[in-house]
Amino acid sequence: MVYIIIISTVLLFILVYVFYTGIKTAIYVRRIVNEKDKPPAFAPPSPKNVIRERFKSSLFETAITCLENEVEKDCALESIIEKLPLFLKADSWSFLLTPNNDEWRFLFWSKDLDFLPLEEVASEIQISGEHIKKVIDTKKVLFIKDTKKNSLWYQKHSLSKSWLGIPIMVKNEIIGVLNVDWFKQAKVSKFERELINYFLEDIDRVLKTVFSVSEQFLSSELDILTQVYNRKALEKYISQYKSDTSKKAVIFLDFDNFKKINDNFGHTVGDQALKILTKRIQNSIKSDDLIFRYGGDEFIIIIDEITENISIDIIIQRIKSTVKTPITFNDMLIISSISTGYCLVPEEAPDIEKAIEIADKRMYLEKEIH
Structure with missing residues (x-):
């Protein structure tokens, strides 16, 4: 009789554990909802x-949909x-870009x-x-229970x-931090933390695999928002062409x-406007000319084989x-304008670094007039 009770108790414990595990899994699975179907409630x-x-499948479906619809890369990201924050049932979230040598x-x-x-x-x-x-x-992921x-x-x-705080990495390099916020004290279980680490591996794999069709997206030398070269790329260019004596x-x-x-229309509209304006500037110069986002709303353009002030004046006016x-x-109608300064190499400066310094000062002189 005692053996029967013990065996029955063990079997009951196993059934309760399996049932609890199934319900718990179903709850998590249902948080990762695809567009066309709902996951079955079962005990795997x-x-x-x-x-x-399930999460990996959801990521790939999202990425492929973005590619098929030619969604812009930052929107796809x-x-x-x-x-992740949707899965964690967060009250709010944000993604902060954290470049090494530029403004966050x-x-x-x-x-x-x-x-x-x-800002x-x-x-x-x-x-x-x-x-x-x-x-x-x-x-690594960092959780603060009570800020x-x-x-x-x-x-x-x-x-x-x-x-x-969740590090978002591509090719083992952090591109930014995902902030997940709760407006009341929350708990992130050990089970959820393990899943988050799995998800980060999958997100990294999705970004590398799916967006490999557009290597520009993964390039650490491109600004994610505007898709022109960033300050890191400019510093690399300066170091590589330190002794270059060609006319620029x-x-x-x-x-x-x-x-x-940004103040009048909001940062989302401001970002969209900056992307449009940057694209217009790209279309105003030759394809082999270089444009760098120096920081915020400042840009540097380097034009090869130019010898006359009149030629550069024409480009600037365009x-x-x-x-x-x-x-x-x-x-909404958005109107913008720019202030510029330029410098010729080697006529006015011995190298690109010095030319940037001179062009910057001339730009501020023009801005003071406006």
Whole structure:
């Protein structure tokens, strides 16, 4: 009789465990919903593997849909990355670009953060955001259960009670940090943390595999927003062509009062306007001329084989003309202008680095006149 009771108890425990595992798995699986179907509620033998495969499938479906519909690369990246905070049932989220040698900035975020001065927040975090810096230094996920009691946390505008920082990496290089926020204290279980690490591996694999058809997206020398060369690429160019004596022109340009566009229309519209204007500038120069995003709304253009001031004046006027053409975006009319300065190499400067310095000063002289 005692043996029967023991065996019955063991069997009951096994049944309860299997049933609990199945329900728990079904709850997690149902958070990863595809467009056309809903996952069945069943009890698989390996919950983590099933959930991971489901998530991986969802990532690839999203990426392929973006490619088929020719969605812009930053929008595709957003569609992929937002899967994590949705899965974790976060109250808000944001993705912060964290380049080594440039200003940090938020690339995209959930709608409930639209009211925040995100440029100011990004600047604050770059200076004093020890929680973000720890994620970058360790390349590991960091969870802060109570932001008010954590010494790493310092954000004036934050509503977060609990926060999760997730490093987003491509080719083992961090491109930014995904901020996952809860407005009340939350708990991230050990099971969820393990799944997050699996998801990060899959996100990295998806970005490398699917977007390999567009290597520009993965290039650490391209600005993700505008898809022109970034400051890192400019520094590499300067070092490679330090002793180059060929004739070149360096144009330094800065958008006038671009902050007003962000303030009046919002950062999302500002980003779209900057992408459109950058594309117009690209179309105003030859394909073999180089354009670099120097930082914020500042750009540098390097033009080869130019010898006369009159030629560079023509190019600058063409760029200014195309930038002045109003942009219509969601029934909003956006008008912009630029200030420029230029310098000829080697006539006015011995190298590109010195030419940038001279062109920058001349640009500010023109800006003061406006």
